[in-house]
Amino acid sequence: MALSSDEASRFADLLKGHSDELTRRWTEIVASNFRGRLSHAELERQMGELQRGFQAAMDGGAGDLDADASGELRGLLSDLSTTRARQGFSANETAVSVYALKEALLGILDGSGEADATTLRDFVAYSAFVDRAALFTFDSYVRVREELISDQAEQLLELSTPVVKLWDGVVAVPLVGTLDSARAQVVMERLLQTLVDTSSPYAIIDITGVPAVDTQVAQHVLKTVVAARLMGAECIISGIRPQIAQTIVALGIEFGDIATKATLADALRHVIKLNSAQPKAR
Amino acid sequence: MERVPVLKIGDILLVSIQIDMEDQVALQLQEDLADRIVATGCHGVIIDISALDIVDSFVGRTLATIASISRVLDAETVVVGMRPAVAITLVELGLSLPGIRTALNVELGMAMLAQDEPEPEPVGGEEEPVATS
Structure with missing residues (x-):
């Protein structure tokens, strides 16, 4: 009107x-x-x-x-x-x-x-x-x-997915918060790109800050690990809390031959041991 | 038809793919590499795919075949420089390229091959132990 x-x-x-x-x-x-x-x-x-x-x-x-x-x-x-x-x-x-x-x-x-x-x-x-x-x-x-x-x-999204360099040839992704498909994609891309940019053959995915792990989150993490392997880098998963470990077993999630560690420190120690076992690239 | 050059560096054959991997090119590379491994007696093959935007299932299978052929001819194959986007696509497609060893770049690939290679025996056999009276 x-x-x-x-x-x-x-x-x-x-x-x-x-x-x-x-x-x-x-x-x-x-x-x-x-x-x-x-x-x-x-x-x-x-x-x-x-x-x-x-x-x-x-x-x-x-x-x-x-x-x-x-x-x-x-x-x-x-x-x-x-x-x-x-x-x-x-x-x-x-x-x-x-x-x-x-x-x-x-x-x-x-x-x-x-x-x-x-x-x-x-x-x-x-x-x-x-x-x-x-x-x-x-x-x-x-x-x-x-x-x-x-x-x-x-x-x-930008804030919550940093990739940090821990050691020569070792990068870490401390995951914080719920991991949905969009974030998992961003984390995956950023991690893989950092591997290429820094030519680091090892990556540690730390899930201390992830409140709950379900089959979907596990799927995203596994995909990232497989993609990193395709590119020639090895991933270690760390920061698995006791309840999360119980959930993972209860859900029947198989991490296969992917190394899992309880803490980031353990993962870093493991990687440094692997790294010293083989001669340096340069 | 375009061909992918195969370069010999020391004990390693280096293949850097800079062109679109068409099926014919991939098959030609497979043949060329087999010939060159036999001709040069090299014990390592590095295939650099850092310039490839797309790796389809055929190229993936060809790479696996090349790795198998090289192994039969006593040469270890390392595929290096796969791009993140390529890796993500392959994972999404469910192709994990079994039997192919990978490294992030040529340098790390060469280090990987050097590590596999046992220390070359010193020419002229073992040194005589120094006699200590």
Whole structure:
């Protein structure tokens, strides 16, 4: 339901005529929702900007939020939701910032004392427009939050899979946290690439930080070991806690001829012994 | 048809594959290597596949066959320089290339072969024990 050009121009007049009054009421309603988490001055500035955005859209004769004249308003709304999302406000609090305009408008129309059937129809039309604006805000809020979440997931992936050099020709991967397919893939690729880059013939996979080992995790680890073998490097699995050892046996997971050690220290000792048994490459 | 060069370095034949491994190329390499092992009497073969993006099942099998042929001719084969992506693909496909020894690079491959090789007997037999009166 778009605004007719008459309604739009009356809306614009209303916004213009009661500009200060409207901003004041609007800010008050929003501020009561935020309970002092944003300063009054800051809110007043944001609401003032939004109000000018609405006014510009109405002046441009925008019947709808998708219209060209509403471009600036859309920009303001998505800016608002971006800031709110990054500052950690809830979706509710973000949407209320826009919905509050309806209450402020109603207050002004009521106060003018000349309310008739036309005013009512106008108010319903304005409300519909504000609703669409609020929904748009909500959409942008969700989008920004999703971006934040996916960014964080990526950062977590980067952070949690370091490959460290322990000794000459020995690298270690301390696995921390749950090992799902995506992470297992990243760990595998990074480990194999490090083996090539450092030409280390030994790798220790330390699973001390893995909370639980199931068949899937074991499968991922085994694949990594087999791939490393194909490239000519030997993997040792270390950091197997007593409960994990019991789980592994209970599940019937076979590590075959892959060396497993209880601690990283044991694994390193084992590798150094293997390493000294054969002449150095250089 | 393109051919893969076979280089003799000391007691080792070095094969560095720099072209796409088509089936014909692989078969030709298998023949050439057998000939060269017999001709040179080398005891080690190093096949460098670090330039290969793709190792399919045929190439994998050919490599295994080459390893077996060399073993019959008393030469040990080491495949070196497999890329991580190739290794991951082979594992995902369930191909583990049984019977092929691998090393990370040519250097480690040569060290592996040198380790297998027993110390060469000093020419002229054992040294005379120094008589101590």
